[in-house]
Amino acid sequence: MHITLRRAAALLGLFGAIGLAQAQDANLARNLAATCANCHGTNGHARGDMKPLAGLSAEKIVAMIADFKSGAQPATIMHQISKGYTDEQIKLVAGFFAAQPASK
Amino acid sequence: MNTVNFGRRQWLGAGAALAATSLAGCAGMSASGPSIGRVVVVGGGYGGATAARYLKLWGGNVDVTLVERNADFVSCPISNLVLGGYKQMPDITRGYSGLKSVGVKVVQGDVTAIDVPGKKLRLAGGGELPYDRLVLAPGIDFMADQVGGLQAALNSGRVLHSWKAGPQTVALRRQIESMPDGGVFALFIPKSPYRCPPGPYERACVVASYLKTAKPKSKVLVLDANPEIQSKKALFERAFKQHYEGILEYRANAELKELSGNVAKLDFEDVKADVLNVIPPQRAGDLARGAGLLNMNNRWVGVNWLTMESTAAPGIHVLGDATFPAPMMPKSGHMANQHAKVAAAAIIQLLKGEPVNATPVVMNTCYSFVSGREAMHVASVHQYDANDKTFKTVPGSGGVSAAANQIEARYALSWAENIWADSLAV
Numbered sequence: 001m002h003i004t005l006r007r008a009a010a011l012l013g014l015f016g017a018i019g020l021a022q023a024q025d026a027n028l029a030r031n032l033a034a035t036c037a038n039c040h041g042t043n044g045h046a047r048g049d050m051k052p053l054a055g056l057s058a059e060k061i062v063a064m065i066a067d068f069k070s071g072a073q074p075a076t077i078m079h080q081i082s083k084g085y086t087d088e089q090i091k092l093v094a095g096f097f098a099a100q101p102a103s104k
Numbered sequence: 105m106n107t108v109n110f111g112r113r114q115w116l117g118a119g120a121a122l123a124a125t126s127l128a129g130c131a132g133m134s135a136s137g138p139s140i141g142r143v144v145v146v147g148g149g150y151g152g153a154t155a156a157r158y159l160k161l162w163g164g165n166v167d168v169t170l171v172e173r174n175a176d177f178v179s180c181p182i183s184n185l186v187l188g189g190y191k192q193m194p195d196i197t198r199g200y201s202g203l204k205s206v207g208v209k210v211v212q213g214d215v216t217a218i219d220v221p222g223k224k225l226r227l228a229g230g231g232e233l234p235y236d237r238l239v240l241a242p243g244i245d246f247m248a249d250q251v252g253g254l255q256a257a258l259n260s261g262r263v264l265h266s267w268k269a270g271p272q273t274v275a276l277r278r279q280i281e282s283m284p285d286g287g288v289f290a291l292f293i294p295k296s297p298y299r300c301p302p303g304p305y306e307r308a309c310v311v312a313s314y315l316k317t318a319k320p321k322s323k324v325l326v327l328d329a330n331p332e333i334q335s336k337k338a339l340f341e342r343a344f345k346q347h348y349e350g351i352l353e354y355r356a357n358a359e360l361k362e363l364s365g366n367v368a369k370l371d372f373e374d375v376k377a378d379v380l381n382v383i384p385p386q387r388a389g390d391l392a393r394g395a396g397l398l399n400m401n402n403r404w405v406g407v408n409w410l411t412m413e414s415t416a417a418p419g420i421h422v423l424g425d426a427t428f429p430a431p432m433m434p435k436s437g438h439m440a441n442q443h444a445k446v447a448a449a450a451i452i453q454l455l456k457g458e459p460v461n462a463t464p465v466v467m468n469t470c471y472s473f474v475s476g477r478e479a480m481h482v483a484s485v486h487q488y489d490a491n492d493k494t495f496k497t498v499p500g501s502g503g504v505s506a507a508a509n510q511i512e513a514r515y516a517l518s519w520a521e522n523i524w525a526d527s528l529a530v
Contacts, residue, residue, distance in 0.1 A: 034445045035467050038438055038523045048518035077483055084485020084501035
């Protein structure tokens with residue numbers, strides 16, 4: 001049953017298409033998260049006074065950014081930067097950092 | 105358009121040659137498994153170093169070689185604090201050992217020619233480097249001929265630019281320390297665009313901060329060829345007034361025309377100073393000019409923002425200050441790092457024969473110190489616009505600090521620590 005479905009999917013070319021789309025999403029999340037790395041460290045492993053993002057839950061990151069955007073969480077700079085990203089982009093970024101091992 | 109017929113010209117001159125080490129001395133790690141391609145990156149500043157690092161981080165089996173003329177990376181951001189005596193050269197200097205440890209082959213040397221159809225570089229000293237994809241991060245060089253007497257004054261070492269951090273930073277600090285109390289430090293700012301829009305005003309503040317304590321009768325004279333302060337205007341005006349009234353004098357529309365001895369000639373007056381610090385007019389670095397890539401105003405490199413490839417020579421990716429910018433995009437180290445990540449992602453896709461990211465994003469943060477312990481920022485986020493094929497700032501995003509303060513000074517130093525680590529794998 002399982003094999004038959006796989007074959008059917010492969011015959012239709014769906015498998016390859018899904019795989020490629022997933023890889024593109026993964027790359028997009030990776031690329032977007034890399035725009036944060038200048039301050040928050042490569043893959044979210046920040047140093048010094050900057051907040052490490054690696055290993056935080058995606059929900060927490062999404063909520064933090066929403067609070068920066070709304071002004072609920074005062075900030076020196078993140079209220080300005082967070083507004084440059086769409087909610088969909090923030091979800092991808094949050095998912096990427098959540099999947100990284102937490103900073104030591 | 106200043107395109108070059110690459111087919112006819114086999115070897116394109118690519119900038120002045122300095123001494124180079126031989127290729128034989130450079131052993132790089134080879135990745136396991138078949139390589140997907142060879143990428144050579146020329147220039148190890150914020151852009152080039154980041155490209156090399158991220159090609160290895162994201163690319164797996166990509167052979168990456170970085171060619172850089174200097175032994176170490178010296179950061180322009182934070183270098184103004186060295187001029188003020190608040191930081192020392194080791195604080196802004198990092199090595200390339202981190203890049204070596206992640207598998208980048210680092211070659212200290214100079215590129216003398218680029219063979220575009222043959223896909224190889226010639227190095228000073230005779231070596232050749234073949235590549236599948238080439239990344240140029242040449243930074244800026246100066247158009248000293250636009251100011252009479254400037255080239256001779258720079259050559260003599262009497263007048264310093266200190267707009268490339270390194271020996272010039274050390275030398276200018278010495279000149280400032282040697283100034284008599286009651287002396288004048290004159291800073292000349294060229295017309296935009298130039299590297300680091302807020303940098304000159306930060307320098308004026310930090311030097312004034314030092315003089316205020318160490319040589320309180322001295323003056324800082326800021327002579328700006330532009331009609332107004334080019335970045336964080338209101339914040340710098342406030343800093344000039346709050347901290348440096350009676351010490352720092354700012355003049356707009358004051359373009360330097362000629363240098364003669366210690367006299368600087370403007371349109372309607374001559375200025376005498378103990379230290380003349382001239383930031384010369386700028387263009388893309390010699391390497392890009394030598395390769396015939398300056399197709400924007402004969403000064404900057406036009407790029408395809410999806411891949412960072414030169415519009416004059418597809419297949420050559422150009423990063424950082426050398427590029428003709430998208431609207432509101434600053435020439436900054438932070439932005440060069442972001443360019444490099446767009447290029448690294450695209451190069452890996454191109455080597456694999458897969459589509460490049462159609463929706464890249466880049467962002468910028470520039471911190472400026474207004475004294476030894478207070479800083480402020482400007483930030484922007486730039487999303488790719490497929491219709492206009494350029495990056496555009498997002499309406500409602502970005503902005504500047506409410507006020508310079510000590511918290512942002514801590515963030516500024518943490519920014520530096522993190523971006524150096526991100527770019528150099530240190």
